[in-house]
Amino acid sequence: MKRVLTILVVCCSMLVARGQVVLDIIRQSPGYASCNYDVYPDSIPDKLTAAPKGKHPFYISHYGRHGSRYINRRSGYEIPYKMIVQANGVDELTAMGKRVFSEMNFILNDSEDRWGDLTTLGKIQQLQIARRMIDRFPEVFADSANVSAISTVVPRCMMSMESFLIGLTQQNPRLRITMDASRRTQGYMNYQDPLLRINKMTPKAQKAYDAYIASRVGNSRLMEMLFKNPDIVKELVDETFFSYYLMKMGLFQLNTHLNQNTFLTDLFTAEDLYRMWQIDNVLWYVRYGFCPLNGGDYPYTQRHLLRQIIADADSCLRLDTPGAQLRFGHDTVLLPLVCLLGINGYDLQTNNLEEIEARGWWSSSVFPMGSNVQFIFYRSSPRDKDVLFKVLLNEQEARLPIRTDCAPYYHWRDFRRHYLKKLDQYEKRRNR
Numbered sequence: 001m002k003r004v005l006t007i008l009v010v011c012c013s014m015l016v017a018r019g020q021v022v023l024d025i026i027r028q029s030p031g032y033a034s035c036n037y038d039v040y041p042d043s044i045p046d047k048l049t050a051a052p053k054g055k056h057p058f059y060i061s062h063y064g065r066h067g068s069r070y071i072n073r074r075s076g077y078e079i080p081y082k083m084i085v086q087a088n089g090v091d092e093l094t095a096m097g098k099r100v101f102s103e104m105n106f107i108l109n110d111s112e113d114r115w116g117d118l119t120t121l122g123k124i125q126q127l128q129i130a131r132r133m134i135d136r137f138p139e140v141f142a143d144s145a146n147v148s149a150i151s152t153v154v155p156r157c158m159m160s161m162e163s164f165l166i167g168l169t170q171q172n173p174r175l176r177i178t179m180d181a182s183r184r185t186q187g188y189m190n191y192q193d194p195l196l197r198i199n200k201m202t203p204k205a206q207k208a209y210d211a212y213i214a215s216r217v218g219n220s221r222l223m224e225m226l227f228k229n230p231d232i233v234k235e236l237v238d239e240t241f242f243s244y245y246l247m248k249m250g251l252f253q254l255n256t257h258l259n260q261n262t263f264l265t266d267l268f269t270a271e272d273l274y275r276m277w278q279i280d281n282v283l284w285y286v287r288y289g290f291c292p293l294n295g296g297d298y299p300y301t302q303r304h305l306l307r308q309i310i311a312d313a314d315s316c317l318r319l320d321t322p323g324a325q326l327r328f329g330h331d332t333v334l335l336p337l338v339c340l341l342g343i344n345g346y347d348l349q350t351n352n353l354e355e356i357e358a359r360g361w362w363s364s365s366v367f368p369m370g371s372n373v374q375f376i377f378y379r380s381s382p383r384d385k386d387v388l389f390k391v392l393l394n395e396q397e398a399r400l401p402i403r404t405d406c407a408p409y410y411h412w413r414d415f416r417r418h419y420l421k422k423l424d425q426y427e428k429r430r431n432r
Contacts, residue, residue, distance in 0.1 A: 022274060022277060022357060022362065023270060023271070023274045026270050026273050026274050026277060027270045030251065030262075030265055030270070030273055031251055031254045031368075032277070032364045033247070033251065033273035033274065033276055033277040033364075034247075034248060034251040034252065034254075034276075034277075034280075034364075035277065035280045035281060035284060035363050035364050035367075036284075036331045036335075036363070036364075036367050036368070036369075037248065037251055037252050037254075037255065037369070038254075038364050038368035038369065039068055039121070039254050039255055039259075039368060039369055040067070040068070040125045040129075040368045040369050040370035040371065040394070041368070041394070042128075044132060044394075044395045044396070045396070048136065048397060049390075049397060049408055049409075051378050051388070051409065052378075052388065052406050052409060054380040055378035055379060055380055055384075055388055055409075056139050056378060056379070056380070057137045057139050057140050057322075057376050057377065057378050058139060058140060058322045058377060058378065058379055059140065059313070059316050059317065059322060059323060059324065059325075059376075059377040060133070060137060060140050060324040060325070060326075060374060060375065060376055060377070061309055061312060061313050061316075061324075061325050061374070061375040061377070062324065062325065062326045062327060062372060062373065062374045062375070063305070063309070063327045063328075063329065063333070063334060063337065063372065063373050064126075064129070064160070064164070064326070064327065064328055064329070064334075064370070064371065064372035064373075065328075065329065065330060065331050065333075065334050065367060065369065065370060065371045065372065066118060066122065066154070066156040066157045066159075066160040066328060066329070066330070066369070066370070067118055067119070067121065067122025067123060067124075067125040067126050067156075067160050067163070067369055067370040068118070068119045068121040068122035068125060068255035068256070068369040068370065069116055069117060069118050069119055069122055069156050069255060069369065070111050070114040070115055070116060070117050070119060070255070070256060071111060071115065071116075071252055072115055072116045073115050073116070074108070074111075074112075074115060076245075076248070076249075076252075077104070077107065077108055077111070077245075077249055079241055079242075079245045080104070080241070080242045080245040080246045080249060081104050081108065083236060083237040083238065083241075083242050084097070084100065084101050084104060084226075084237070084242075085101075086236040086237070087227055087233050087236050087237055088101055090233075090236070091228075092227050092228050092229060092232070092233045092236075093226065093227065093228070094225065094226055094227065094228055096225050096226055097225075097226035097227055097228075099263075100226055100246075100264065100267070103263055103264055104249065104264075107249060107253065107258070107264075110256070110258060111256075116154075116155075116156055117155070117156060118155070118156040118159045118160060118163075119255055119256050119257065120257060121255060121256070121257075121259065122156070122159075122160065122163075122255070122369060122370065123159065123160075123163040124163075125369065125370035126160045126161075126163035126164040126167065126370065127163050127164070127166060127167035127170075128167070129164065129167070129370060129372065129395065130163075130164045130165070130166075130167025130168045130171075131167045131168075131170070131171060132395060133168075133324075133374070134167075134168055134171045134172065135171070137376060139322060140322045140323065140324055140376075141168065141171070141172050141175060141322070141324070142172075142322060143172075143174060144174045144175065144176050145172075145175055145176065145321065145322045145323050145324070146175075146176050146178075146321065146322075146323035146324075147165070147168060147175050147176065147177045147178075147323060147324045147325075147326065148177075148178050148179075148323070148324070148325045148326070149161050149164070149165055149177065149178070149179040149180075149325075149326040149327075149328070150179065150180050150181065150182075150185055150189065150326070150327055150328070151179070151180075151181040151189075151327070151328040151329070152181065152185075152186060152189050152190045152328065152329045152330065153181050153182070153183055153186065154190075154330070157181070157328045157329055157330070158181045158328070160328050160370075161179055161181070161326070161328040162179075164326065164328070165177055165179060165326075187304060188304035188305045188307070188308045189305065189327060189329050189333070190329050190330060190333055191301060191302070191304050191305065191333075192301060192332070193300070193301040196295075196297055196298050196300065196301050197301070199294055199295055200286075200287040200288075200294055200298060201286065201287060201294060202293065202294045202295070204293050204294075205286050205291065205293035205294045208286075208293055208351070208353055209282065209283065209286055209353065211353075212282055212353040212354065213278075213279050213282070216275040216278055216279055217240040217243075217244070217275075217279070218239045218240050218243065219239060219243035219268075219272060220239065222239075222242075222243050222246075222267065222268070222272075223237070223239055223242075223243075225267070243272070244276055244279070246264060246267070247264075247265070247268055247272065247273060247276050248276075249264055250262070250263070250264025250265035250266075250267070250268070251265055251273075253265075255369055277364070278357065280363070281356065281357065281361070281362060281363050281364070282353050282356055284335065284363040285348075285353070285356050285361055285363070286353070288332065288335045288336050288339065289335075289336075289339050289346070289348065289361065290339055290347055290348065290349045291349070291350075291351075292349055292350070292351050293351055296349055297426070297430075298336060298339075299336040299337070299339035299340035299347075300336075300340065300423075300426050300430075301336050302333060302336045302337040302340050303340070303423050303426065303427070305333065305337060306337065306340060306341070306419060306423065307420075307423060309375070310415075310416055310419065310420065312325055313375070313377070313412070314416075317377070317379075317387055317412070319382075320382040331367040331371070334366065334367050334371055334372075334373065335363065335366050335367050337373065338366050338367075338373065338393065341373075341391070341400060341419070342400060342401040343373070343391060343393055343398045343399070343400060344360075344365075344393060344398050344399060345359070345360055345361070345401075346361060346366065347401060348361045365394075366393070366394075368394070371394050372392075372393075372394060372395070373391065373392070373393055374391070374392040374395070375389050375390075375391055375392075376389060376390050376391075376392065377389045377412070378390075378409070386411065386413075387411070387412040387413075388406065388409045388410065388411060388412065389409065389410060389412055389415070390408045390409045390410065391408075391410075400415070402414055402415060402418045
């Protein structure tokens with residue numbers, strides 16, 4: 001039930017978002033506090049808005065993040081681990097501190113040589129998303145429909161693609177499927193613009209971010225719980241970094257087979273987790289959203305992907321037969337893509353970091369493990385020129401910042417015109 005509640009908040013409109021409190025969500029689902037480390041919901045509400053009369057789904061365009069994985073590299077755990085090793089070396093751990101030290105050793109040993117690997121849970125997530133897709137839109141996958149899938153060259157993404165396709169073929173083994181993972185497509189599947197990337201955190205943005213987090217860091221209660229002499233051990237243990245990364249370490253286990261072991265997470269209150277979420281959420285906004293403090297252009301890193309999505313759709317709309325194009329990649333692509341599209345108000349622009357949360361810019365709602373954006377296309381027949389579509393964010397109907405007379409459906413011609421103009425204007429401005 002907790003995950004059902006979370007997804008209702010995660011993927012609904014901004015109106016619903018403003019009526020909820022993030023702290024309440026975290027109390028019911030602590031993983032939400034970990035932003036991009038959150039686990040994909042295990043239950044999705046079934047209700048979708050019926051298509052306008054006479055229109056039927058015939059094509060799906062998708063970009064999805066890989067499923068749950070192990071943490072990317074050992075360094076993600078070593079920050080708190082090295083600190084507690086030093087404290088243990090001078091006999092400064094309490095009985096609870098020793099339990100935590102033992103648990104950290106256990107987690108590190110379990111993760112060794114699995115850094116970044118897709119977990120069993122990650123495979124299951126992709127299977128379930130695929131099954132729901134074919135159950136919701138059977139017309140797209142009828143008979144021997146064509147399904148094209150591509151992935152970045154990262155193993156967890158390729159395995160996510162494989163698991164997704166297994167989910168489809170289990171429902172319809174007659175599907176005609178092609179899949180590929182090549183560096184040739186990395187120019188739009190995982191493009192990281194060097195110019196925009198280097199300006200993700202300008203001095204102005206850093207100053208504003210430091211001011212925002214100043215009252216939200218540290219955890220003296222945790223220090224007193226784990227160390228015999230917290231004042232003395234501060235020479236070895238940075239309270240801010242230790243608390244933050246220990247929380248992350250605990251929450252990350254929700255993505256692995258250790259997901260029933262919540263010992264580390266239980267050390268923290270909902271308020272502790274909430275403050276960490278605030279710190280992370282604003283950081284994601286500054287670095288990956290339309291934040292004016294760093295120039296406000298970062299989501300345009302995904303301009304090549306958006307152009308490819310449009311070009312692929314234009315090509316497929318000419319076909320008489322149904323089909324789907326699936327793409328598997330990363331959170332650092334999906335989040336700026338959602339911002340670039342302005343889905344559910346994620347094109348927010350503000351210099352006031354204190355208002356990010358109040359205005360519903362919640363990164364956890366966009367990119368949990370397994371997150372995805374789906375464009376579902378509708379027409380009455382192959383000769384129908386008025387093609388409609390709707391966009392799903394994590395399988396829930398979402399809104400776009402363009403006019404429509406049939407929400408949550410949009411006219412494809414309006415979408416093309418709006419976003420190609422937007423991309424053209426950016427590139428013209430950039431090339432001056």
